[in-house]
Every structure is written in C-alpha cells, then in structure tokens.
Amino acid sequence: MPALGVWINAIWILLFASFDAAFSSYSEDQCSWRGSGLSQQQGSVEQISLHCSEGTLDWLYPKGALRLTLSPRLPSVAVGPGGSSSGLITACVKPSEQFHGAQLYLERDGVLELLVGDRLESSPPPRVRCFSRLPGERVALFLQATPHQDISRRIASFRYELRGDWTARLSLDSNPISSEEACRPCNNTEILMAVCTSDFVVRGNIRSVVEDDNLRAAVIKVSATRVFRQKYALFTGNSRLTSRGEVRTLLQCGVKPGPGSFLFTGRVHFGEAWLGCAPRYKDFQRAYTIAKAAQQIPCELPVD
Numbered sequence: 001m002p003a004l005g006v007w008i009n010a011i012w013i014l015l016f017a018s019f020d021a022a023f024s025s026y027s028e029d030q031c032s033w034r035g036s037g038l039s040q041q042q043g044s045v046e047q048i049s050l051h052c053s054e055g056t057l058d059w060l061y062p063k064g065a066l067r068l069t070l071s072p073r074l075p076s077v078a079v080g081p082g083g084s085s086s087g088l089i090t091a092c093v094k095p096s097e098q099f100h101g102a103q104l105y106l107e108r109d110g111v112l113e114l115l116v117g118d119r120l121e122s123s124p125p126p127r128v129r130c131f132s133r134l135p136g137e138r139v140a141l142f143l144q145a146t147p148h149q150d151i152s153r154r155i156a157s158f159r160y161e162l163r164g165d166w167t168a169r170l171s172l173d174s175n176p177i178s179s180e181e182a183c184r185p186c187n188n189t190e191i192l193m194a195v196c197t198s199d200f201v202v203r204g205n206i207r208s209v210v211e212d213d214n215l216r217a218a219v220i221k222v223s224a225t226r227v228f229r230q231k232y233a234l235f236t237g238n239s240r241l242t243s244r245g246e247v248r249t250l251l252q253c254g255v256k257p258g259p260g261s262f263l264f265t266g267r268v269h270f271g272e273a274w275l276g277c278a279p280r281y282k283d284f285q286r287a288y289t290i291a292k293a294a295q296q297i298p299c300e301l302p303v304d
Contacts, residue, residue: 031055037063037145053163059156062101062145069140070133070162089133091162093141094270095126101154105142106131116158118146128270159270183253186277188287191263194277195288196299198265199231202245203281206257217248218255220275222264228301234273249275 031052037059040046044064050057051071059066070091093104095116104116108131115129133139143156186194195201204224211218224235224243235245247264249255263284266276279287285304291297 032057034058034060036060040064050160054159054161056159057143057157059102059143061154062143062156064145066143067107067140068143088135089162090130091133091139091160092128092130092269094128094159096155096157096159097125099126099156099158101148102143102145102156104156104158105144107140107142109138112142115141161270163267183250186279188291191265191277191279191284191287192291193298194265195228195263195284195301198229198276199268200234200264200266200273201228201301202226202230202235202264203228203261204235204242204264205259205261206255207244209255209257211251212248213251216251218251218253220247220249220255220264222247224264225261231268232271234268245273247273247275247278 031050032055033048033050035046035058038061040063042064046064046066047069048066049069049071057068093115095104099116099119101118103114103118105112106115107113115131116126119126131139141160145156148154202222202224203226204222207221207223209218209220222235222245224237224245225241227235227243235243237243247266248269261281262278263281264275264278266274266278268274288297288301288303
C-alpha cells in the first residue's frame with residue numbers, strides 16, 4: 001500500500017493540474033503573466049512576449065523554462081534628463097522575497113548571464129538587477145526551472161520595469177554605474193528638463209537621512225512645503241502646509257541632512273521615489289528665471 005505522503009503528493013498534482021489551464025493567464029491591461037509549470041514537459045520552453053513597460057510575472061511550480069521577449073511600448077525617442085536621445089533602454093527586475101524554484105538569466109545575442117539564482121530559505125532577499133539594451137540589440141529573459149524532488153509550494157515571481165536612458169542614474173545592479181556619474185550634481189539644462197519629465201517635483205526640506213545597507217541606499221525623509229506634481233501619492237499629510245515623504249538615492253552619494261529648501265525631482269522605481277536632480281530651491285529659481293527670459297524653458301512651473 002502506498003505511503004500516505006505519496007497519496008498526498010498525487011492529490012496535489014491532480015488538483016493543480018486540473019486548474020492549470022485556467023490558472024495560466026496574461027493580462028495586457030495589468031501587464032501581468034501568471035502560470036503553472038505542471039503542464040509543461042521537463043525540457044520544454046514556453047515563449048512569452050511582454051509588451052508593457054512594467055508589470056509582473058508569477059510562475060507557480062516551475063518546470064521546464066520560459067523565454068520572455070521584451071517588446072515594450074515606449075516612446076519612439078527615449079529622452080534623458082539632459083534632453084539627449086540615445087535610444088538606450090534600461091530594464092530592471094525585482095524578484096520577490098520568496099523567489100524559489102528557478103533561475104533567471106539575461107539572454108543577450110544568444111549568451112546567457114545569470115541575474116537571479118534559485119535561493120535557499122535562509123538566503124537574504126534577492127536584489128534588484130538592471131541592464132541596458134541598445135537599439136537593435138536582441139535581449140530576452142530566460143527563466144529556467146530548477147529540478148526539485150519534493151512538491152512543496154514554489155513560486156518564481158518578479159516585477160519588471162523598462163524605461164528610457166534616464167534610469168541609468170537609478171541603477172541598483174550589482175555592477176552599478178560609477179559614483180562620479182550617479183552622484184554628479186545636475187547642470188541647469190538637466191534641472192529644467194527634470195522639472196518637465198520627472199514623476200515628482202516637490203519643494204521641501206530634509207528632515208533626516210537614514211542609511212539602508214541592505215538596499216545600498218540612503219533614505220531621505222522630506223518635509224514638502226509644495227508638491228508641484230507627483231505621479232503617485234508619494235508625499236502625503238494631514239497638514240495644509242506640509243506633506244511628508246521619502247526619497248531614495250545611492251548610498252555612495254553621501255547625502256547628509258542640512259538646512260535650506262530644495263527642489264526634489266526624480267522617478268518612481270518599483271513604487272519608491274528615487275532622486276534625480278535636487279538643486280537648492282534658490283538656485284533653481286535663478287536658472288528658471290534666466291531661461292524664461294531667454295524663452296528657453298522646456299515647460300512652465302508656477303515658481304514663487
């Protein structure tokens with residue numbers, strides 16, 4: 001008579017195989033893919049095309065492999081903070097803290113590079129990994145299941161973002177850009193462009209700076225006296241005069257709390273605000289006034 005554990009495993013297999021077809025789905029509106037590997041053959045590769053600039057993937061009971069083609073619907077010209085247009089696309093993946101059962105590779109012109117390995121229960125959470133793609137370069141993600149004898153619940157899950165070349169300043173890859181480039185103060189042209197293209201534009205003061213060694217980032221706690229624009233509810237509060245929020249930047253930039261009013265601009269990266277240009281507000285005012293008099297401002301901002 002079969003052991004009880006064998007019967008339990010068989011029941012689980014039948015249960016999940018029965019709804020496997022219904023479970024596998026792709027939502028173009030939500031830019032998400034969910035599926036189960038129970039119906040895949042051991043050596044099979046399922047082809048999936050991701051057309052959104054950001055989304056999620058959840059692979060239950062990984063088996064075989066998935067090849068993910070990145071075809072985002074981005075503007076024809078990717079404009080950086082300085083108004084440049086290189087056509088460079090930066091992609092980032094953020095594995096879930098419970099990422100198990102597979103290994104994620106970057107496939108670039110037929111060559112595989114490991115981005116995220118299959119992790120043990122005791123392993124620290126996997127980090128965000130970023131890479132860039134040049135125009136015409138063939139890039140895909142290859143998610144390969146790791147063989148396991150047990151049938152315990154395993155899910156290979158991650159979020160992804162694909163953006164223009166401005167995200168190079170936000171890279172949290174294990175091979176980040178140089179500190180000199182990442183922490184370089186913005187010039188006046190970059191500041192004025194950041195006001196037009198950033199996900200948030202906020203005037204405020206630095207309350208404190210907290211270092212997060214695990215994230216390799218400095219968390220700047222901001223008291224915002226004026227929110228010009230924000231893509232998400234990043235800066236909120238009960239007071240009519242001030243709101244509070246957090247902005248992250250690379251740890252090696254050495255940001256310290258100090259007096260004075262700043263103009264914080266930047267991008268939302270996996271739901272978190274990351275710093276772009278942050279001049280002192282009086283310096284921004286001066287640059288804006290000069291550019292406006294010369295009719296060279298890229299967009300209007302109701303400055304004081």
